[in-house]
Amino acid sequence: MKIIMFKLTDEEYKELEERARREGYVLINDFIRSLIFSSPQNSQINQFDLSNQIVSRLEKKIQDMINPFTSQIEDIKGKIANLTERVETLEDKIGARESPKDSEPKKVKKDLGNISKSLTASNREGTKKTAMDVLREQGAIFESELKLNNPDAFFDKLEKHGAIIIATDSERIAVDQNFMEEFKKKISEIHTSDELEAQKYLTKQEYKLFQKLKQNSLMYFDATTKSWKLLVS
Structure with missing residues (x-):
């Protein structure tokens, strides 16, 4: 095991101790280790994942809001198509009843x-x-x-x-x-x-x-x- 040592002033140590406490660390050593191994690249990746999660959740909420209206629109389209078909059928029946042999x-x-x-x-x-x-x-x-x-x-x-x-x-x-x-x-x-x-x-x-x-x-x-x-x- 390797040991790294560095000196801090009383004020620097006090500030480091307060930051460790705010971050939830009991031992300052653990806090220092986390600072060393948490690279900016990993932080960016975590932020990117978090953004994706937020976007996905928003998309899901929006889709959940749209789905009921989409269903109603499709239902209306189906009814219109059905009515159109019935009207065309009635027109055909009426046309068939008309006799072209009627005299003037x-x-x-x-x-x-x-x-x-x-x-x-x-x-x-x-x-x-x-x-x-x-x-x-x-x-x-x-x-x-x-x-x-x-x-x-x-x-x-x-x-x-x-x-x-x-x-x-x-x-x-x-x-x-x-x-x-x-x-x-x-x-x-x-x-x-x-x-x-x-x-x-x-x-x-x-x-x-x-x-x-x-x-x-x-x-x-x-x-x-x-x-x-x-x-x-």
Whole structure:
């Protein structure tokens, strides 16, 4: 066994003794030995291991916090996929039920049934009203107020039977010829641009047509002649 000896002042020895006591050593010799054999490299390694342990613990805590949300997200994804599949299945079933053999007259007949209750109800004599019958009663039929499967065929059919079809940017309007003649006559007698005043000269259906035509720039008030100009025949 080798012996190493060195001299210390009283103050140095007292300081060394206090440090040994703070570090938990009973014998100063053991404390000195620990100082000699604890190299900076070993200290750095221990600090590196400690840092890794801290990082690993933090990662584990974060992962534990994320896992429940990840599970919920996956569950939601599964439900969305299931709903998408069910919707596609329903669409396929609906498409399969549609018959490509339906004839145009049947579609027109169905459209006629959606105009109003008067088209589906029979009168006391057992005669069903046609679309032209309803048009003559109402004077004007507005596409925006109907639910039609085939609007083109519906308005073509009315036009073939003598109805006046007015095409606007937003909809088509079917007008009975007699109704239109009466409408033109009343319009020619209105000499004010005040719509509320003009409304007094018109029926409810005539005023509705008046508003539709004005909104779509198919009728305007001429300030020079003080009369309303209609841009449809």
